[in-house]
Amino acid sequence: MANGDEILRFSCRPCGPRLFDLVARYPISDYGLTSWSLLERDEELFEIDDVRDEEKSMQALWNRWIFSERRRYLQDPCKTLIEFVETFQPTITETAGWKGLRVWLLLLAKHKYLTGDDVVAVMGYYEKIAGIGP
Secondary structure, X not given: OOOOOOOOOOOOOOOOOOHHXXXXXXOHHHHHHHHHHHHHHHHHHHOOOOOOHHHHHHHXXXXXXXXXXXXXXHHOHHHHHHXXXXXXXXXXXXXXXXXXXXXXXXXXXXXXXXXXXXXXXXXXXXXXXXXXXX
């Protein structure tokens, strides 16, 4: 789990380390006084048993992103989602992968936060920067 000069992190969860523990690379202390809100959301999310770890990871990453980018996202969802993918691509690849990102984007499209064209554009960008696909 350690890359280059990154320190090795560990999990103290009773069930051992999980995929969503990789999200801890992005410290919530960067969010200032409101970081407690993200921490509480993370803990509630990670305690849910009937949600896959991949989905939990995407939700936790999205919570961090949308927390500060909500207004920009509402103005231009596709552009902002491409920035989200660019920022979190290594963690998305390690935790949720292509399928997890696709499920997340389709969920946003289902709730009318994205169009089908936006989903295709974001997935194409992810494939390009992750080095997968044609």
